[in-house]
Amino acid sequence: MTKLNKWTKHHILSLADFTPSEYETVLQTAASLRSVLFSRTKKVPTLQGKIVANLFFEPSTRTRSSFELAAKSLSADILNFAPGSSSLSKGETILDTAKTYLSMGANVMVIRHQQAGVPEAIAAEMDKLNSGVSILNAGDGLHQHPSQGLLDLFTMCSALDEQNPRLELLKGKKIAIVGDILHSRVARSNIYSLTAAGAEVHLAGPPTLLPQLFGEILDRNQGGKLFLHWQIEPALENADLVMTLRLQKERMSDYLLPSLREYHQNYGITRKRLQLCKEDVKILHPGPVNRGVEISSDVMDDPEMSLISEQVTSGVAIRMALLYLIGTTKL
Amino acid sequence: MTKLNKWTKHHILSLADFTPSEYETVLQTAASLRSVLFSRTKKVPTLQGKIVANLFFEPSTRTRSSFELAAKSLSADILNFAPGSSSLSKGETILDTAKTYLSMGANVMVIRHQQAGVPEAIAAEMDKLNSGVSILNAGDGLHQHPSQGLLDLFTMCSALDEQNPRLELLKGKKIAIVGDILHSRVARSNIYSLTAAGAEVHLAGPPTLLPQLFGEILDRNQGGKLFLHWQIEPALENADLVMTLRLQKERMSDYLLPSLREYHQNYGITRKRLQLCKEDVKILHPGPVNRGVEISSDVMDDPEMSLISEQVTSGVAIRMALLYLIGTTKL
Amino acid sequence: MTKLNKWTKHHILSLADFTPSEYETVLQTAASLRSVLFSRTKKVPTLQGKIVANLFFEPSTRTRSSFELAAKSLSADILNFAPGSSSLSKGETILDTAKTYLSMGANVMVIRHQQAGVPEAIAAEMDKLNSGVSILNAGDGLHQHPSQGLLDLFTMCSALDEQNPRLELLKGKKIAIVGDILHSRVARSNIYSLTAAGAEVHLAGPPTLLPQLFGEILDRNQGGKLFLHWQIEPALENADLVMTLRLQKERMSDYLLPSLREYHQNYGITRKRLQLCKEDVKILHPGPVNRGVEISSDVMDDPEMSLISEQVTSGVAIRMALLYLIGTTKL
Numbered sequence: 003m004t005k006l007n008k009w010t011k012h013h014i015l016s017l018a019d020f021t022p023s024e025y026e027t028v029l030q031t032a033a034s035l036r037s038v039l040f041s042r043t044k045k046v047p048t049l050q051g052k053i054v055a056n057l058f059f060e061p062s063t064r065t066r067s068s069f070e071l072a073a074k075s076l077s078a079d080i081l082n083f084a085p086g087s088s089s090l091s092k093g094e095t096i097l098d099t100a101k102t103y104l105s106m107g108a109n110v111m112v113i114r115h116q117q118a119g120v121p122e123a124i125a126a127e128m129d130k131l132n133s134g135v136s137i138l139n140a141g142d143g144l145h146q147h148p149s150q151g152l153l154d155l156f157t158m159c160s161a162l163d164e165q166n167p168r169l170e171l172l173k174g175k176k177i178a179i180v181g182d183i184l185h186s187r188v189a190r191s192n193i194y195s196l197t198a199a200g201a202e203v204h205l206a207g208p209p210t211l212l213p214q215l216f217g218e219i220l221d222r223n224q225g226g227k228l229f230l231h232w233q234i235e236p237a238l239e240n241a242d243l244v245m246t247l248r249l250q251k252e253r254m255s256d257y258l259l260p261s262l263r264e265y266h267q268n269y270g271i272t273r274k275r276l277q278l279c280k281e282d283v284k285i286l287h288p289g290p291v292n293r294g295v296e297i298s299s300d301v302m303d304d305p306e307m308s309l310i311s312e313q314v315t316s317g318v319a320i321r322m323a324l325l326y327l328i329g330t331t332k333l
Numbered sequence: 334m335t336k337l338n339k340w341t342k343h344h345i346l347s348l349a350d351f352t353p354s355e356y357e358t359v360l361q362t363a364a365s366l367r368s369v370l371f372s373r374t375k376k377v378p379t380l381q382g383k384i385v386a387n388l389f390f391e392p393s394t395r396t397r398s399s400f401e402l403a404a405k406s407l408s409a410d411i412l413n414f415a416p417g418s419s420s421l422s423k424g425e426t427i428l429d430t431a432k433t434y435l436s437m438g439a440n441v442m443v444i445r446h447q448q449a450g451v452p453e454a455i456a457a458e459m460d461k462l463n464s465g466v467s468i469l470n471a472g473d474g475l476h477q478h479p480s481q482g483l484l485d486l487f488t489m490c491s492a493l494d495e496q497n498p499r500l501e502l503l504k505g506k507k508i509a510i511v512g513d514i515l516h517s518r519v520a521r522s523n524i525y526s527l528t529a530a531g532a533e534v535h536l537a538g539p540p541t542l543l544p545q546l547f548g549e550i551l552d553r554n555q556g557g558k559l560f561l562h563w564q565i566e567p568a569l570e571n572a573d574l575v576m577t578l579r580l581q582k583e584r585m586s587d588y589l590l591p592s593l594r595e596y597h598q599n600y601g602i603t604r605k606r607l608q609l610c611k612e613d614v615k616i617l618h619p620g621p622v623n624r625g626v627e628i629s630s631d632v633m634d635d636p637e638m639s640l641i642s643e644q645v646t647s648g649v650a651i652r653m654a655l656l657y658l659i660g661t662t663k664l
Numbered sequence: 665m666t667k668l669n670k671w672t673k674h675h676i677l678s679l680a681d682f683t684p685s686e687y688e689t690v691l692q693t694a695a696s697l698r699s700v701l702f703s704r705t706k707k708v709p710t711l712q713g714k715i716v717a718n719l720f721f722e723p724s725t726r727t728r729s730s731f732e733l734a735a736k737s738l739s740a741d742i743l744n745f746a747p748g749s750s751s752l753s754k755g756e757t758i759l760d761t762a763k764t765y766l767s768m769g770a771n772v773m774v775i776r777h778q779q780a781g782v783p784e785a786i787a788a789e790m791d792k793l794n795s796g797v798s799i800l801n802a803g804d805g806l807h808q809h810p811s812q813g814l815l816d817l818f819t820m821c822s823a824l825d826e827q828n829p830r831l832e833l834l835k836g837k838k839i840a841i842v843g844d845i846l847h848s849r850v851a852r853s854n855i856y857s858l859t860a861a862g863a864e865v866h867l868a869g870p871p872t873l874l875p876q877l878f879g880e881i882l883d884r885n886q887g888g889k890l891f892l893h894w895q896i897e898p899a900l901e902n903a904d905l906v907m908t909l910r911l912q913k914e915r916m917s918d919y920l921l922p923s924l925r926e927y928h929q930n931y932g933i934t935r936k937r938l939q940l941c942k943e944d945v946k947i948l949h950p951g952p953v954n955r956g957v958e959i960s961s962d963v964m965d966d967p968e969m970s971l972i973s974e975q976v977t978s979g980v981a982i983r984m985a986l987l988y989l990i991g992t993t994k995l
Contacts (some may be wrong), residue, residue, distance in 0.1 A: 051704050
């Protein structure tokens with residue numbers, strides 16, 4: 003496989019600085035690596051002899067399994083860092099933990115942490131040490147989750163043209179993002195990629211989860227291309243794609259939500275509500291889903307509408323693409 | 334390796350519907366795969382490119398290691414689901430968790446769950462989706478643990494004829510199963526396989542752990558071929574094989590047992606008690622063992638009597654056989 | 665690769681009985697295997713078909729990752745025992761857990777346990793069973809941590825002659841070991857290797873962590889070649905190498921230490937204090953480090969002085985060497 007475009011990014015920390023050409027390269031690379039997943043051996047030797055260290059300070063089975071499978075499919079070796087039994091409780095700093103894995107020979111570190119900025123800090127340290135190690139942000143606090151943003155983009159583009167998923171397919175499409183925007187690193191990453199693709203992005207959520215000022219700041223950062231709604235209907239009207247976000251149940255004990263039932267009544271994605279959208283509307287959700295809260299079960303299970311399974315498969319393909327691109331580039 | 338008989342079972346959920354010919358196929362396949370474990374490379378490429386997902390909602394190091402090793406020996410890739418750090422605590426349903434692993438490309442899912450029926454429900458869902466995924470029940474609640482039943486069968490038959498373990502070897506043998514029958518999925522699975530082999534199966538345990546009505550229902554389901562005892566002596570008398578079950582210490586706080594000491598006095602397997610059995614009697618236990626409770630230490634460590642180590646090795650061979658049979662069959 | 669010397673040790677339990685020739689073999693083997701870590705594929709097929717079981721009854725991400733990587737680099741298969749979800753809480757004895765992994769086919773068991781003597785007890789049991797299994801002590805209570813002692817030795821010798829690390833390089837060198845000697849299995853293992861190399865070993869620590877009688881017993885066991893200090897200065901004076909030990913914060917609640925700040929003031933390694941040492945002094949720490957307690961951050965991060973990263977890399981090389989030596993020897 004030859005790289006389709008010259009790739010120069012050494013770390014993947016945020017989608018804020020992604021160029022259209024970088025988005026295209028990721029989409030095309032993922033499309034070509036997706037076929038590996040459906041091949042007989044499910045493996046290519048691309049990253050043989052490379053070590054991918056999964057440093058998941060915030061636990062996540064789903065995302066870690068996805069990265070693990072992506073790394074295995076590229077024939078990399080994997081080191082898993084388990085936060086429970088870790089050196090952290092022994093007083094070691096996060097940077098020192100990362101340096102330990104560097105000294106063990108890690109080439110790529112996939113970092114998830116509950117605090118925004120940790121992957122960036124580790125990347126800065128790795129660069130300062132001239133280590134050659136690439137950092138991949140697998141979710142940092144409320145900040146960014148770039149591989150999720152890219153897999154959602156890839157899923158949407160693939161739904162429109164499976165053979166040739168590309169940015170321009172989303173140009174002018176109306177895309178609704180519904181739910182807890184305030185606490186969602188997924189939404190933040192998607193806003194970057196979808197506006198870069200030229201889509202019309204409509205955010206909808208209750209004022210507690212999409213405060214006016216916060217919405218305005220988001221919009222300002224995107225050159226005033228976002229649309230904000232406190233009701234779901236105007237966001238859904240004529241939408242081509244609807245992405246609903248996971249609702250953390252903790253939000254209720256934080257007094258940001260009265261009840262899950264009321265949330266579903268006002269913002270839940272139901273078949274009835276989807277009649278406002280384009281006829282062939284497609285639904286996305288980053289998972290795990292609270293059935294009957296963010297989305298009704300019958301919509302979620304309708305293969306004509308739901309892209310949720312495709313998102314999981316796309317996740318492995320996108321992570322293969324990212325590991326491939328940063329794992330084989332040299333500064 | 335060619336399949337010895339046409340294998341048509343797509344899932345392994347229970348031994349209730351196993352036919353004699355299916356038992357024979359499993360025994361012969363395990364016998365031939367056992368040799369792989371003693372070969373130089375310990376590996377065959379049979380399941381290369383297949384993904385085995387271990388979804389252990391109820392944790393178990395021993396059984397998971399056994400399945401992991403079996404999958405590795407067949408060159409499959411493995412995805413482990415860790416319940417502690419899982420999406421379940423985030424409100425996801427078990428079926429959605431399974432579907433996530435399906436979308437990642439899993440070909441076989443090994444399921445352990447504290448509730449009876451979960452593997453069956455996942456199998457039904459996988460079939461409904463035409464996924465082609467096979468489900469292997471690794472223990473569900475108090476219901477079934479088919480790979481344990483099969484490894485016990487394989488261990489017993491191998492003890493009688495290592496080169497050619499087959500069902501008829503157990504015909505007419507007297508086999509005692511001693512202990513907490515009521516709470517044992519191991520016992521339930523063994524009852525199916527041993528009666529299918531034509532053995533005389535004698536259950537023994539205190540009335541709290543082998544209630545009359547429960548015993549009668551068990552017996553009725555087996556066509557009246559079980560023998561029930563509240564004393565251990567008539568079960569051991571002239572027995573060819575004795576399987577003792579693990580005693581969960583929680584049973585005492587449930588007021589089902591006065592003390593471990595009293596249990597051992599009444600139902601513990603000791604050298605003295607074993608004099609009631611045939612001279613060359615063999616002992617089994619599914620592990621982990623409470624030494625001095627279910628069985629005395631000197632009996633457990635006597636290689637002439639104890640088949641406990643053989644059971645562990647048989648476990649890997651049986652799981653290789655099951656993964657091979659369901660992993661290479663297509664509906 | 666041919667073995668440089670005839671290797672006869674079947675288990676690695678302690679450095680107490682290591683001969684000079686055994687140290688040399690380990691150093692030379694590690695030097696030659698280190699190059700594998702920097703090769704393109706990072707792998708040799710030496711232990712293909714062998715199973716390394718990591719039985720970490722006391723959890724440790726760092727040491728387990730190091731052993732895992734070492735085993736993978738030699739192409740061994742790995743079984744991990746997770747204490748959290750283990751059979752131990754179910755009443756199984758440690759020896760029975762080990763025997764389960766034996767029956768699964770483990771060839772080498774790497775054991776870490778909070779109690780001194782557990783690896784030795786397992787080794788005795790394995791020998792009694794004529795199992796052929798080798799035991800590698802990865803840290804047992806306050807007793808020994810031989811792979812750490814050997815990696816420290818290898819790091820020091822490599823710092824003096826990278827191409828040809830050998831015991832005589834340390835002859836006559838002054839080496840200070842500073843900190844919580846009383847509770848350190850690392851110190852105990854290092855004392856054996858460094859005195860065997862003919863170094864002058866100076867122990868320094870507060871009297872609560874280096875009690876007079878304990879120091880005298882240590883010294884007596886080493887033929888009176890240790891030097892004991894309750895002040896750090898005489899230990900550092902003219903030292904060639906300084907190893908500082910991890911301070912467990914629990915020591916304060918045990919009333920053995922007034923505060924971390926006071927410890928740092930009296931025994932912390934700072935740039936100023938290091939002026940007492942030889943000009944090209946090198947610093948070691950087994951990690952994880954409490955920055956600003958055992959050692960000041962600027963010293964730790966100074967690549968001219970600190971060998972801490974080298975220790976991590978050496979750790980993988982030494983563990984490869986040990987697994988290679990015991991994994992390919994036969995009784």
